[in-house]
Each structure stands twice: as structure tokens, then as C-alpha cells.
Amino acid sequence: MAPSPFNQASVALQTTLMLASLVVIFAGIKAASAIVVPFLLALFIAIICSPLVRMLMRIRFPRGLAIITVILLVLLFGLWLGSVVGSSIADFRSQLPNYREQLTEQFRVVVDFLAQFNVNLSIEQLRNQFDPSRAMSLATDILSGVGNLLANTLLILLAVVFMLFEASGINLKLHYALDDPDMRLNQIDRFLESVNRYLAIKTLVSLITGVFCGFGLYLIGVDYFMLWGLVAFLLNYIPNIGSIIAAIPAVAVAFIQFGFGAAAASAGIYVVANMVMGNVVEPRLMGRSLGLSTLVVFLSLIFWGWLLGSVGMLLSVPLTMIVKIGLESSQGGRWLAALLEGELQPMTSKAAEDNAE
Numbered sequence: 001m002a003p004s005p006f007n008q009a010s011v012a013l014q015t016t017l018m019l020a021s022l023v024v025i026f027a028g029i030k031a032a033s034a035i036v037v038p039f040l041l042a043l044f045i046a047i048i049c050s051p052l053v054r055m056l057m058r059i060r061f062p063r064g065l066a067i068i069t070v071i072l073l074v075l076l077f078g079l080w081l082g083s084v085v086g087s088s089i090a091d092f093r094s095q096l097p098n099y100r101e102q103l104t105e106q107f108r109v110v111v112d113f114l115a116q117f118n119v120n121l122s123i124e125q126l127r128n129q130f131d132p133s134r135a136m137s138l139a140t141d142i143l144s145g146v147g148n149l150l151a152n153t154l155l156i157l158l159a160v161v162f163m164l165f166e167a168s169g170i171n172l173k174l175h176y177a178l179d180d181p182d183m184r185l186n187q188i189d190r191f192l193e194s195v196n197r198y199l200a201i202k203t204l205v206s207l208i209t210g211v212f213c214g215f216g217l218y219l220i221g222v223d224y225f226m227l228w229g230l231v232a233f234l235l236n237y238i239p240n241i242g243s244i245i246a247a248i249p250a251v252a253v254a255f256i257q258f259g260f261g262a263a264a265a266s267a268g269i270y271v272v273a274n275m276v277m278g279n280v281v282e283p284r285l286m287g288r289s290l291g292l293s294t295l296v297v298f299l300s301l302i303f304w305g306w307l308l309g310s311v312g313m314l315l316s317v318p319l320t321m322i323v324k325i326g327l328e329s330s331q332g333g334r335w336l337a338a339l340l341e342g343e344l345q346p347m348t349s350k351a352a353e354d355n356a357e
Helices: 005-031 033-058 063-115 123-129 132-177 186-220 225-235 241-258 260-286 294-308 310-314 316-328 334-340 349-356
Strands: none
Touching: 005 033, 005 294, 033 063, 033 132, 033 186, 033 294, 033 310, 063 132, 063 225, 063 241, 186 225, 186 241, 186 260, 186 316, 225 241, 241 260, 241 294, 294 310, 294 316, 310 316, 316 334
């Protein structure tokens, strides 16, 4: 039986209303970004810290003391982050004339090499195109969004504390909110568990990646290796694209200091870290790949960056992954979650039966 014009019009109206509602919601979020961004950052920190709180409670820490201990660790990390960024920027500004001289020497080697192949360039042209200050500005621009939130540090920390105290009862509250007091909706628990697991493992992998990159750059002798390791830690939340962006300033400084050899070695450190941690360690810890397609990563970077600024760019992939996990936990959203997936494996008959259930 062919669908009636009335049904077609109803579907079209529902689709239009849904799209219009999304536009209104996103416009509201963007207008309230000054409130939404600190809240999202606090929620992100709380989810990451909750495994540490549970670990301390397992070794007989009272809940309040465990939360205070974790908050102090977060505060110390924030102070360390601010000191690393501030001291690196101040030192870079004082060393900028020396870097420009070193860059001129490196360009002279490049110009002489290209001249052997009848490619004629002037050092002035290269100096105008490649300014050493851009390497540092790229890193500081990435961290500026987080730094701008330091004025809201007290608000964020208080929100994290209250979220951690409420974390133990969030499952029950969600079940009651969705009219499921008998706890029959298992997808709610699966969603919360998947989100916590993803962010905990991603944070651990990002931390190892940042330490590995920073230590490798230290062995090479690259300046500000702690800053580059911090950038690698933060941008590892953005797969594929993040490692490339994180490598640019470190490789540029390595080239300015030591030339092509050190730049190639620095790039190799990031390639090894991305291949080993992203393709071997992370999927093994998670049990399966929770990756997004490269196109989705790029589009989410643009979308969340437009919606929430630089902090939205840093949280773009975790936010998109939370949406994807939520879609996977619902019957009607699995088809959309499959579209966000990176590479799908052929579905076995057992997997097809599980999805059908």
C-alpha cells in the first residue's frame, strides 16, 4: 500500500520541527557558552576523576577525604600547567632573536641545497613566510581557551566536588527520571559505564602519549619539551588530526635549533606514539575500537569549536564520542552511530542476532 499524502506530510513536518528544535537548542548553547563551557569542563574533569575517587575508597579512604585528595591533585596539576605555559612563553620571548638567527642559518643550508637543482629562493622570502614566533603562538592559542577559564577556577572546582559527591546516585536518579524505578532499562547503565570507561582509558592513553613525546624531545634536546608534552596530552583527545597539530610546533622548534635531522627525529616520536598508542594500546584496553571516522573528527572539531570556542575544540571528540555511545545504547540510534564509526568490520551472524535483540 502506497503511503498516503497525509502520512508523508506528517513525517516532513516532524523532520522540520526536529531540525528547527536543534537550531534553537544550538543557538541557546552558543548564547550561554559562558556558562555551558565551565559546566562541560567540570563534568569532563569529574568523569575523569571518579575512577581515582573509587580507587581511594577501595583502600579505605572516606568518600569526603578521597574527593578532597583528588581535587587537590587537580588543583596542583592546574597550577603546574599555568607555570609551564607562563615560563615557556616568557623564556621564548627572550630567546626569540637567537631563534631568528638560528633559523636564518638553517634557511641558508636549504637555499644552498635547492640551488643545486636550479631552484632559486632568497633567505628573506623564507624568513617572511616562516616566523619562529608562530610555532609558540600555535601552542599558546591551543592552551589559551583553558587558560581563560582560570578566572572560573573556583566555580569549576566546586562544580567538580558536587558532581563527585552526586556520582554514586546518578544511575538511580536517571532510572527514576526516565520512569524506570525497577531498573529495567539496562542501556542507561551501559551508557554511563561506556562513557566512564572511554574517558578514563582515553585520559590514561593521552597521559602516556604526552610523557612519551615530552621525554623523547628531552632526549633530542628540544627546548620547552614539557610544554610540547602537555600539548600532546591535550590534543591526543583528538585522534588523527590532534597528533599532527601537536607535532607542528615541536618539530618547528627542533628544526630551528638543530636542523632537518632533529626535526625528522621529533616527527618520528609523534608518529611512533600515535601508531603504538592509537592503533595498539588503546583498542586493546577498550576491548574494541571506539574510533570515529576522520571526516567525523574533522567536522566535530569545526562544529564544537564554533559552538563552544577553543575548549569545545579540545572536547570535540569526547563530546562526539558521548553522543555516539548514547546512540549505540538506544535501538533507534544505532544506524546513526554506525555512520559515525571509523571502519566497520563485516557483521557476523551472532552480532546480527545481538543487534536484532
